[in-house]
Amino acid sequence: MQLPENIHADTLPAIGADLAGGKLVTLYMLAGAEFALIDLGTASEIHGAWGEYGQEVETTHGDGEKNTRAMAEAGSAIAIQALEAGAFIPAALECHLLMHAKETGVIEDLREDLFYWSSSQCSAYGAYPMDFDDGWQSYDAKIVERPVRLVRKIPVIR
Template sequence: MTQSVLQSIAAAELPERGQELAGGIFVTRYWLNGQERALLLMPDEFEGAWGEYGAKIDGAGSYSDGEANTRAMAEAGSQIAIKALELGAFIPSCLEGQLLMVAKADGLVNLREDGWHWLSSQRSAGSAYSMGFEDGWLNYGFRKGNEFLVRPVRSLMIQ
């Protein structure tokens, strides 16, 4: 049996930032593709390679749309993308990763600081973006075949 995942929420029903919502922690409101959304940090964490070094994945180059990137990654066989989608979540984009860092700096969420986290935004055939949550460094110099942490997120449309 598949679990039903909340897809949208009324603005009046949003909790304060840092509070539980739909199985995660409400991070912030943001705009994506002309739609206001609520970003949630999920409790799951795992590790793996972004994908195959040297293979450019069409559709995984968005700086802002982590869900679209993650779906493109999964279609190309990325195991971390497949796992995130199975959780009803996705790998954050560069923008979404930076929003997580703001929430961490504001004391609203806890993120591991002892390693790099993959983001879903592809830089090139050889590399993708990653973020260090100790200090908020955004990096694109790591090879896609390296294994890093993944902290999935979910995004709800705000009505």
């Protein structure tokens, strides 16, 4: 799917409306820029290990797109799948934004019985998964297989 380069604030649909192959869940600021966060839903979820145990990958807690690209360069199969789908694995911050969207009824299909991977690493051996039952983030070995909720973001122009 060809994503728009940006979207003007005047043309943004309402939160919860369809946008770029998914559902607009929120607007958020990242490094001084505003973005529309789009959840691709259950049908686009993938599953797998985060990456190689013991391999350091430079990630942040905020930018899932940048993290996913770094993971893919390091050989992560789930990151490569995400990018091939025109999406990325949400960072820890973006997982919390998905949790808020769940709490407010914007997203209704996040599973509560397991943890989803974020793209944020905590060490060369572990990364942060998110529990969408109560919003708890933990850490786990990168070799553990977990589901991944795919998202997109579009810069917002005001």
